[in-house]
Amino acid sequence: MSTVSSSTVHTACRQTDGQTGEQSLCGRINVLYNILLTDEPTFIGRESNVTVVTGRDATLTCKVENLKGHKVAWLRVDTQTILTIGQHVITKNYRVAVSRVDQTWSLTLRDVRPSDGGRYMCQINTEPMITQTQHLHVAVPPDILDADSSSEVIIWEGDNVTLHCAASGTPEPTILWRREDYAAFRVGRETVSKWSGAWLNMTAVSRDMNGALLCIATNGVPPSVSKRILLHVLCKPTARVSQKMLGVYVGETMLLECKIEAYPTPTVYWTHIDLTKLYNGSKYQMSITSQGYKHTAVLKVKSVSRDDIGSYYCYAENSMGSVRGGITIYTLATTSTTTASVITTLDDVTTPHHFYAESEGIGLEDHHFPEEDRIVVVLSQHQMQNLDLSPSS
Numbered sequence: 001m002s003t004v005s006s007s008t009v010h011t012a013c014r015q016t017d018g019q020t021g022e023q024s025l026c027g028r029i030n031v032l033y034n035i036l037l038t039d040e041p042t043f044i045g046r047e048s049n050v051t052v053v054t055g056r057d058a059t060l061t062c063k064v065e066n067l068k069g070h071k072v073a074w075l076r077v078d079t080q081t082i083l084t085i086g087q088h089v090i091t092k093n094y095r096v097a098v099s100r101v102d103q104t105w106s107l108t109l110r111d112v113r114p115s116d117g118g119r120y121m122c123q124i125n126t127e128p129m130i131t132q133t134q135h136l137h138v139a140v141p142p143d144i145l146d147a148d149s150s151s152e153v154i155i156w157e158g159d160n161v162t163l164h165c166a167a168s169g170t171p172e173p174t175i176l177w178r179r180e181d182y183a184a185f186r187v188g189r190e191t192v193s194k195w196s197g198a199w200l201n202m203t204a205v206s207r208d209m210n211g212a213l214l215c216i217a218t219n220g221v222p223p224s225v226s227k228r229i230l231l232h233v234l235c236k237p238t239a240r241v242s243q244k245m246l247g248v249y250v251g252e253t254m255l256l257e258c259k260i261e262a263y264p265t266p267t268v269y270w271t272h273i274d275l276t277k278l279y280n281g282s283k284y285q286m287s288i289t290s291q292g293y294k295h296t297a298v299l300k301v302k303s304v305s306r307d308d309i310g311s312y313y314c315y316a317e318n319s320m321g322s323v324r325g326g327i328t329i330y331t332l333a334t335t336s337t338t339t340a341s342v343i344t345t346l347d348d349v350t351t352p353h354h355f356y357a358e359s360e361g362i363g364l365e366d367h368h369f370p371e372e373d374r375i376v377v378v379l380s381q382h383q384m385q386n387l388d389l390s391p392s393s
Contacts, residue, residue: 041067041124043132044103051137052112053221060107060134062122067103070124074098074107077119077133083107114138114170142169142217144227149215157207157235163200165215165227173217180212180228207235210263210293235293237262237316239325247330254301258314258325263293266316270299273310306331 044063052058064072074083083091084098084107097108109116117138123131148166155161167173177195179185184193187202202209210233218224240259248254260266268288270278278284278299285300297314309331313324 039066039068041065041070041126041130043122043124043130047133047135049135049137051139053139053141054112054114056112058109058112058116058136058138060109060120060122060136061104062132062134063104064122064124065103067124070126072100072105073123073125074105075121075123077121083120109136112136112138114140117170138170139221140168140170141221141223142167142173142219142225144215144217144225146227149227150229152230152232154232154234155205157233158204160201160203161205161231162202163213163215163229163231165198165200165217165229167198167217167225169217169219169221171219171221173219176216176218178214178216180214183208185209205231205233207233207261207263207293209233210235232263233293234320235261235263236321237266237318237323239314239316239323241314241325241327243327245328245330247332248304249332250304250306252304254304254308254329256299256301256312256314256327256329258297258299258316258327260295260297260314260316260323260325261293262295262316262318262320264318264320265290266295266318268295268297268314268316270297271313271315272308275313304329304331 042065044065048061050058050060060074062072071086073085075081076083081091083089083093083096087098087100089096089098095110097110099106099108105122107120107122117136120134120136121131122134123129145166145168148164150163150165153161153163163177165175165177167175174196175198177197177200178193182193184191185202186192187195187200200213200215209231211231213229213231214226215229216224216226238261242257242259246254246256256270258268260268268286270284270286272278278286280286283302285302286298287300288295288297290296295316297316299312299314301308309329311326311328313326315322315324
C-alpha cells in the first residue's frame with residue numbers, strides 16, 4: 001500500500017482551493033489525512049527501568065495504541081535475540097513468557113538471574129519499524145567471598161595485623177567491621193566501635209583483642225551477611241589475686257581465687273608453703289573456668305586448721321612463659337579471755353575481735369602463740385610492729 005505525505009496533501013488542497021474556491025474540500029482532505037495518521041500504531045508511555053532481586057520474577061511492559069494488524073515482538077538488545085512475536089514465545093528459554101491484556105504487552109522472566117540484566121526492546125513491525133526499550137536491573141544480595149577473605153589469624157602480642165573481607169553483590173556491597181562483643185578497638189591512633197572498608201589494619205595489637213571480629217557486607221538488598229574471623233593474640237600469662245592476705249575461721253571452708261590472662265590456655269596448679277603441689281581430694285578441690293584468654297582458677301580448702309595457714313600460690317604456664325600469684329592465709333577464732341589480754345597490750349585497738357592484715361608479705365607464722373590458746377589473730381601492719389611478745393610476769 002502506498003503512503004501519502006503531508007506535503008502532497010497540502011499541495012493538493014491548495015490547488016483545489018485555487019481552482020474551485022471551495023474551502024470545504026480542503027477541510028475534508030485534512031480531516032482524512034489526520035485520520036490516516038492516527039490509524040498508525042503508537043506507544044503509550046515512556047521507556048522504564050525495572051529492578052528485581054535475583055531469584056524473583058520480572059515483568060517488562062509496553063502499551064500500544066492502534067495496533068490493528070501489526071505485530072508486537074520482544075527482543076533482547078545486547079544479544080539481538082528474538083524472544084517473542086505476538087503471543088508466541090520464540091526463544092527456547094523456558095523462563096520466558098508473554099501475555100497481552102487490552103493494549104498492554106508483558107514480557108515475563110521467571111527466576112531472574114544476574115545475567116538477565118540489560119535492555120529489552122518492544123518492537124512493532126510498522127514501516128519504518130518503531131521500538132521502545134525497557135531496562136532490567138537485577139539486584140543481587142551481598143555474599144562474602146571466603147577464598148579471598150581472612151580466616152582464623154594468630155599473632156604475637158604487640159604485632160601488627162591486616163584483615164581483609166571480600167564481598168560480591170549488585171550494587172557493590174560496603175564492608176563494616178566490628179567486634180563480636182561490641183567492644184571498642186584501636187585502628188591506628190583511633191579508638192572505634194566499628195570500621196568501614198574492605199581492609200582492617202591494626203597496629204601493636206594487645207591481648208584484649210583476643211576474640212572474634214565480624215565483617216558485615218550490605219548493599220541495600222536483604223539480607224546482609226557477615227563473616228566471623230577469629231583473632232588469637234599469643235601472650236605471656238599474668239596472674240592477679242583480689243586479696244594478698246586473707247583471714248578465715250578454723251573449721252570453715254576457704255575459697256581462693258586467681259585471675260589469669262594467657263593465650264594459649266595455660267596449665268594451672270596450686271602450691272602451699274614449701275611449694276608442695278596440691279591435688280584434688282577430700283581436702284582440696286581445684287577448678288578453672290575460661291572465656292577466651294581470661295581464666296579463673298579456684299582452690300577450695302575444706303575444714304581449715306592451723307596447719308592450713310601460710311602462703312598459697314597459683315601457677316600459670318603456657319608456651320609463652322609462666323607466672324605465679326600468691327595469697328597469705330591466717331586462721332581466726334572467736335575471741336577468748338586469753339586473747340583479750342593480748343589485744344589490750346596493742347596500740348590503736350578499737351575492736352576486741354579479728355582484724356585483716358592489708359599489707360603483702362606479713363607472716364604471723366614467724367611468731368609463737370601458746371598451744372593452749374588454739375587461736376591466731378590477724379592484725380594490721382602497725383599493730384604487728386608494736387606487738388609485745390615478751391613472756392608475761
